[in-house]
Amino acid sequence: MEHNGENLEKIRQSIRQEKNAVRPQLEAAGFRARLKSRLALESMPRLPRQTPGLRAFFKSRPLAAGLLALGTALWFLVLAPSLRRPAGTLEEHILRVLHQSSLAEQAVAEPVLSPGALNTPFPDRVPDQEIPLILYKALKKLKPASAFPDIEEEPDAPAGNSHDSELKEKNRFFYEILKHIKEV
């Protein structure tokens, strides 16, 4: 108890010393002048502050920024492709179409089978020039494999109607398919 009393007196003395040492530094006139100049500064008309940009907004809210980045990444990686892509692979899609409408036989009779002839739109992201190749692979699954030539052989496109010649030229794989379907 006596020890505590001594310590307490030491503490009080130390506080007194601290205050005495600081007192001249914090003289009243200077304090008042500084306060008045601060008040004057604050009461001056100021230019409107610039609206903080997105960067400043997210800098002050790192959690929001993180969530937004995560959401965007999720959208591009998972949600967006799944919305655009039909269920299953492209080949499965074509096979399904061919089975359902028996268009394989109709296609044999037609010199040119355009995507429209299937009555079912191909997925948007398939370029036109890829359609014959995809169809070839699809048909190969329906017919015996031996009935189809090696795709690497690239046979010449047969002559056909004049207005279709350009397309025939372009889709020579497709004509090969049709020829072999006829034979089978």
Place this chain on the structure above:
Amino acid sequence: MKPMKDPVAAAPDQGRDGLLDELLNHRDSVLWLCLGYARDPVQAEELAQEAYFKALKSVGSLKDHRAAKVWLCRIAKHTCLDYLKRERIGREAVMDCSPRTIEDRSPETLVLEREQQQLIKKSIRRLPRNLRDVFIMREYAELTYEEIARVSGRRIGTVMSRLNRARRALAGLVREEEHGT
């Protein structure tokens, strides 16, 4: 953005300098209170300025001008607590109690005094908040028990008991610090 109204000029029935002078009568109490919380005298003055500025901005909330001291000390206390929260100096600050003035004492004495002051400040910061606030208001700002009770919104009996506990706890903490435990 609309320019801010000059709070002093906006005060009712008070001349600008009159109100400022009236509030500045309590400058020492505010300053010493801030010194109790701050890490050095410069910081203490900044906190006191901040407290005065806040007080002048909300001068309309001062109903009774006779209670200006208590009102100012309450604002100063909250300003200091905000500062502690912001800086977290309670845990990691390096104390600098060195006054930058010309001293007539020997350098050895000054060094010893400063070491002692640092040790005591460190111990004050280790006190529980309710004890620390009462201790600073009493020993630094030299407020009366009644004023402390009004600033902290407690009864005088509570203030006295907390002050007693604070002194005993602080004496123990200082002893601990001295023995390096």
